[in-house]
Amino acid sequence: MTGFAASAALALASALALGAPPATTDAPDPSARYHHQHLSWKSCVLGPDDDTGKDLQKAGAQCADVTVPLDYDDPGGRTITVAVSRIKATDTAHRVGALLLNSGGPGGQTLGDPPWVRAAMKGVGKRYDVVGVDPRFVGRSTPLDCHWPTGSQFRSAGHDRAGFDRSTGLAEELARDCRTYEGDVLPYVTTRNTARDMDVIRAALGERRISYLGYSYGSYLGEVYASMFPKRTDRVVLDGVIDPGRYNPRLLRGAEPANRHALRDWAAWAAARDPAYGLGGDRDAVLAVVRRIEAAAEHGPLRIGGYEVDENVAPLVVLNGLSQDDDSAYGDFARGIRDLRDAADGKAVTPSAWLADMLGFLLTGSDSAYGSVQTAVLCGDAGAPRDPETYWRDVQRARAQDPLFGPVTNNIGPCAFWDPPRERPTTIRDDLPALLVNATGDPRTVYQGAQAVRGDWPSSRLVTLRGADQHAVFGVYGSSCADATVNAYLATGRLPATDVTCAARPAPAP
Template sequence: MPTRWFRWLVSMMGIVLVAGFAAGPAHARDPLDRFYQQRPDWQPCHDGTLDAAGASCAGVLVPLNYSHPDGRTLTIAISRIAATDPARRRGVLLSNPGGPGGAGLQTMVTVQKGMTPDVRAQYDLIGMDPRGIGRSDAVHCAIPLPTMLFSSGFDVFGYARDTGLAAVLAASCLAGDIDKLRNITTRNTARDMDVIRAALGVEQISYYGASYGTYLGAVYTQMFPSRTDRMVLDSAVDPDRYWVGMYQDMGPINEYALDDWAAWAARHDDQYHFGATPQQVRAFVEDMIRRAAAHPVISLGSGYLVDEHTVPIMLLALLSNPKMNAGLADVVRLLSDGVDGKPLDVSKLKSKISGAAPEAAGMAAVTCGDRAAPRNPAWYYRNIEAARPTQPVFGAFANNITVCAYWPDPLEPATQVHNATPALILAVVHDTRTAYPEGVALHRDLSASRLVTLADTRIHGSFRPGLSPCVNDSVNTYLATGALPATDVTCEPDPEFFPK
């Protein structure tokens, strides 16, 4: 009898052990589960703009490197402006303001101004500081330059200066937390968006992205096609030309924009005294840049430099919206007086162009981490020289070398965007940041998309109050009902939007 019991006990133990080993892999823990199963702890934002909008803020934990989810983590800061009618709430609308490197916690405070009450009733509006930016574990470089973008100047000596500066800036960034820096990429931010989606308790996300944010949104549709709902991509980027080609495309359109502004300034010659014709105004600006090269202004207290490398960037910053025409005229006058030896009011100058470009560290991390740039300095200089005849002000910027020429190769290949995810793409014929052909190209890449073209307009970002009721109606109808236009649409701006 004891022998039979012993044999039975041994056989049962064997069955249990075999069953245990057989079942083990089916219950193995997914290392990403702890990220996907978290829930936000909403708290006050302690930010005047967000608090005034009734927003709340939270942090969402994500892996630094999704290939090693049990390793280091980052905390992504998000904001929420709740749907105005909880009974009609259908989901969340994430957002990105552009950049790359733009902080986005406050984005929906502005974007919601173009939304109808019907749309506001249906969505929680979600802002986000992308990884490595703002409150989301921001990256830093040892040299805190305000931008990684410069114009190369007028000759090979000026270009040599920028080549050296790019190398030094790259070294100053890479000397820090290189593991963190190299994981600040668009693909990882798209993965973060999917963790945020799960943390918010929804199966799909809707999205509004502007400028670089359209590239991020397009990458998300490629990586997580079943998780996308209603996608609005405003001032779209061509994924195949991101990012070197995208900057090259900015040269010709900003020359056009400068001429357009010059025509406005000529009409106000009694106030600004740049010239009575557009040609005289442009000549004044080009001469001012040459004078800045001969007599640069260095503000030791603020570290501000006014010369042929920085002036074109200041001009470009204010050409993206005709409502800034007067501000650009003020900047041209400040710069012209400064290079003529008059005292330069640096604080006033900075106030006019503040927020014009994302901080250098975050921008460098994303652009250089997404796609490798050409390494050979001669390649850039050939392009600069080829552009000069037709792009005398902006060709040396649009084709210039950057820190990415000295950056390590990306950890992952760039995403190839080609899918049939529905999306509403907005593109502006005279967009100074993302040239119109870029939006047309993204429309081809997203084969189920519709393209809304804003004609006859020099502006970056077309979904905004008062600019074009046609554009706003297309966006609001899509977000409210899910219905894309039956065909591509061309809209006109409201003439009352623009300064005379």
């Protein structure tokens, strides 16, 4: 018994001996109605064009809506719903429990993920209820949309003060739009509230504890949930690990070296396939094409079909092309760079499918909801500097080291114009026996973040995918070593005795 518990017990015994009146019954838990709610499971298909619902139905999943309070400080007030999907365990004799998923973002929809995660889990998947969740304000969960003209808050600062001022004006406009359209809910769009929703889902599923698989931002959500509800987690896998000490609205700062490395690796791949893509016969020649595109955009917008790609957007296209280390993604990116090169040379260009989707995301409001929620979570979780000059100085310093990516990762964003967060950031627990997974060349959640978390959590283990510029590994990259390690942990609940290093797959011949 701890000193505090012993003292409390002695105080209680003394009070009883002195004839103190009996303690009053605890007040009812105001959140109990959410924890004990009955879920109505139904088909996931919303209509004839609902491909996600159809895929879920084919996999045997059902869907339900979980009611949660908008404001956990006012559980009797306004409520919202959180959509969940579930493929139930079929090996009920050896059932482990529920495995909740989050695919990152923030703002990513996870409702449709159980079928492919279940497949990646192979035989062990039969022992789990695999549960997808669209977090609050995402997808089918009381969606939020600030009606932005873009799907992303991120922009490059460009090459001079005029470019930076344009990006500052856009950031201020995006923040203003969110206050106009969604100001009443913005204070409640936070990771802490998403974690609270997860615990309501846990209780509504009838589980004492939940297992969890989170990718990218989902790793931070897992860290927060395990810290807020330390007795509610079972087996935890964090893939693409965020160092909570570096989590804030300027999350991409420091990712420049990893992105430079990924760009060089892609350029070498494209050079080896010069007959197919025509970008140059060696890595330096391909990188020179990228620099030529950047320089042309600085002189004036590039016309790509119906889009104009200026110096604030062109570097972001390059950044967004670097996250998956495989031939398909590399090929899509190479075709997009070829289109941008042709536009820089003054040619009429009809964008390839990947580039058309990317420009639609960046330059139209078709994915406004995604960017809105992503930004609202980041701004709601932690404050950001408010003086534009802070960002300008950071951009100038970063530009000297990396003229392409530095002005993107250090640039100003809407959080500079956001209301202060309603809560302080979560103090992440000192240790968690989790399985961490990260590629050494991950350009989004850099490997140093996974190493930092591993150092802070001696009871955890780290699975390293060495030699891959890959964001998200388990069930995505195709590493039999990494996948088998994750599945063995999910099957047994026992972490590997030591950290595990897996080699990248051999590069295919051109």
